[in-house]
């Protein structure tokens with residue numbers, strides 16, 4: 001037997017533990033560490049990982065931003081944020097003290113090469129003092145306009161790789177503004193980092209229920225056989241928000257519903273529902289199959305865009321018991337804005353499994369409630385047995401719904417006879433609430449994703465070809481919309497399920513939207 | 517867990533009164549009466565617009581030998597972070613020889629206090645007292661009280677009964693039995709009895725909440741050696757010290773509780789020994805075992821290197837291929853530490869010392885200021901590392917430990933292997 005070196009051999013103590021693979025100490029450098037995302041999500045996620053101790057001793061954070069903080073004052077800020085946003089609070093003082101001793105602040109402008117020299121020195125010092133052995137994760141939590149500068153400076157300072165340990169980079173969404181900018185960003189990053197160092201984050205993939213889609217499909221004998229065009233009539237994917245802009249008008253004006261939701265989260269959900277079984281549960285096998293689905297999406301071009309998409313803006317109305325203004329009246333929104341706050345799309349996947357099965361996607365702001373779900377509607381059996389009875393419209397098709405949020409779960413709608421002498425059929429729902437069977441408090445999506453990145457597992461991150469394929473689909477729509485007159489943008493009352501046009505759009509096919 | 521506004525009609529019940537267990541019904545009416553409760557609950561739900569969810573992943577049979585213990589267990593469920601349970605069947609076995617031969621049953625619905633505002637998750641609880649001759653048929657009695665087609669998890673409280681047959685009958689219908697050797701009065705003997713009985717029921721897995729209490733320590737030890745640079749030290753560990761808490765003698769007298777329970781320490785010792793590839797040999801002269809004080813010590817000189825790694829330790833820091841002398845052996849010791857205010861058996865120290873070219877490297881996990889925290893530290897020549905404080909609070913809450921065991925399906929092979937190792941370590 002060839003001799004394994006002690007260092008390469010697996011850690012013998014890991015066998016039988018929840019986390020089976022070694023996690024080496026590393027430094028996470030957060031660019032944009034004074035920002036909203038860092039304080040609301042990243043620091044609380046890291047603290048929870050330290051508290052429940054999958055994070056190794058020696059794990060360190062370098063917070064990189066412009067404002068003048070010292071290590072001490074930044075730690076204080078971090079503590080306050082964690083106390084506010086962590087799922088476990090108040091902060092455990094003893095654990096915090098250990099964790100905080102590994103947090104350092106580095107004040108610099110992203111454009112300033114000097115900052116990266118200082119970063120290099122600090123990282124080397126941490127390697128010495130805290131045993132992080134050259135393992136680094138750079139987290140880009142900044143406005144996307146800053147990404148190219150940071151990446152280039154990291155490269156120039158030689159921080160993109162090192163001899164001792166591994167170097168990875170996590171890139172936040174939005175990844176590009178359109179196909180061209182996404183490609184350009186990919187090109188820029190690729191100049192400095194290799195694809196296997198790059199982790200493009202889509203926090204939707206960190207959610208347990210999203211991961212459950214594949215398990216549900218592939219581990220159950222009764223679902224996969226009917227998961228195709230022979231049995232499925234159509235699929236509806238809904239991501240509804242009851243919120244409006246929440247003070248992010250500047251961002252939203254530039255983005256709109258299709259960039260904010262469809263290009264990333266909703267196409268991710270679609271790929272998970274539609275993909276073929278991967279040959280293994282590893283990063284590249286899973287992503288290979290997802291990319292195939294994106295490539296098989298029937299591109300919408302020219303007039304097809306008008307026929308197969310609906311875009312709209314919310315008007316004034318009531319949501320959550322409050323009166324709200326229309327989109328065009330919001331602060332920070334141009335009165336002539338053509339940014340859509342609602343979009344509905346009908347698309348087909350041109351492959352053997354799904355040919356002819358429409359996939360309807362819809363998302364919007366100021367809808368009646370916050371809900372994300374995937375509904376698979378099955379074809380109906382012949383109903384002639386019931387034709388003598390007054391069952392008109394009573395026998396509904398079977399629908400299997402995978403709910404992502406809130407109250408994650410799965411429900412199946414089927415018809416049952418109403419007790420009594422006459423033949424009345426009513427639809428009933430059989431519900432499985434994820435929470436009711438496996439309630440343990442679920443880790444936040446960011447906790448899972450950060451840990452995966454530290455382990456070097458990229459399954460739940462988006463690959464270069466995946467991002468570009470998703471953009472390619474969306475780009476056609478954007479181009480056509482850009483050329484269309486403004487009156488093709490519909491309007492809907494805030495608090496409603498979207499514009500009338502969207503209803504008519506699906507009625508044409510003899511179908512209707514679910515009311516989630 | 518709050519009741520959901522159920523009737524508690526105990527007035528007519530002769531014999532034992534268990535107001536906390538709900539409504540007394542005759543055993544043959546358990547199912548019908550439960551359906552009535554569900555209907556009532558559904559009405560209540562409609563009024564308050566709550567959604568009513570029944571959960572259905574497993575049958576949970578809890579077996580106690582007195583009412584006080586049963587009631588305590590029933591209360592633990594209140595904090596259980598999982599709503600796996602479809603039905604709890606709480607058995608109170610009256611093993612007194614002069615107890616009356618009878619079976620009485622109570623039913624109630626309970627809801628988990630958690631989750632969302634609009635949804636409540638419920639399970640049903642059947643409490644049954646079984647006494648006298650009826651005990652010999654306890655498995656048949658339980659059979660009639662189970663939800664169909666769901667696995668049965670049995671939580672055995674207290675010591676094993678003197679009549680092992682009762683235990684045996686119950687595990688024959690279970691897919692997992694959960695014990696807690698930290699509460700055994702004579703842990704070594706009882707564990708060995710439990711494991712022997714389980715040999716006769718190969719379909720039933722064994723869990724010990726005490727093993728769960730060791731998990732956090734195992735994780736922290738593993739973390740030391742996640743660092744590749746430290747992995748070579750695994751080859752050179754020559755001393756391992758483990759300490760467990762024992763009550764001061766006056767404390768033990770006060771509480772009539774057992775003064776010591778070295779099981780956690782022994783499990784940890786067994787695990788470290790096995791993972792490091794050391795073998796206990798018959799002819800070691802300087803092994804000592806003193807169950808009275810809870811002090812043990814072993815010397816082992818035979819090692820299966822393949823278990824760990826195949827390359828002998830080389831000069832670690834310099835990186836040169838200087839092979840150091842093969843290790844003469846390892847000494848593992850388990851020692852008691854007297855401490856007030858801590859439960860006997862709690863681990864309070866594990867220290868691994870390695871000697872490489874005359875220099876010592878030391879890996880330590882030590883109890884912090886309280887039971888909820890430990891301090892981990894590494895002293896490696898030329899490689900300073902910050903010590904850190906870790907919270908292990910979640911590892912001693914009974915409901916959390918229980919939750920973990922309810923999560924697993926199938927046998928916990930590692931635990932079973934460690935039990936055998938412990939027996940071997942204890943054998944004279």
Ligand SMILES: NC(=O)c1ccc[n+]([C@@H]2O[C@H](COP(=O)([O-])OP(=O)(O)OC[C@H]3O[C@@H](n4cnc5c(N)ncnc54)[C@H](OP(=O)(O)O)[C@@H]3O)[C@@H](O)[C@H]2O)c1
Pocket residue numbers: 031032033034035036037038064065066067108109110111140141142143144146172173174
């Ligand atoms: N916030 C969210 O909920 C959310 C959700 C999903 C994705 N994201 C994405 O996450 C990223 C960060 O979002 P955010 O909301 O946290 O942004 P933000 O609050 O605007 O924070 C921006 C950060 O970048 C720093 N910064 C900007 N320009 C700089 C410069 N030239 N030099 C040095 N530092 C500079 C700022 O530091 P100073 O304040 O010190 O100047 C601040 O720390 C964005 O890509 C966003 O799209 C955010």
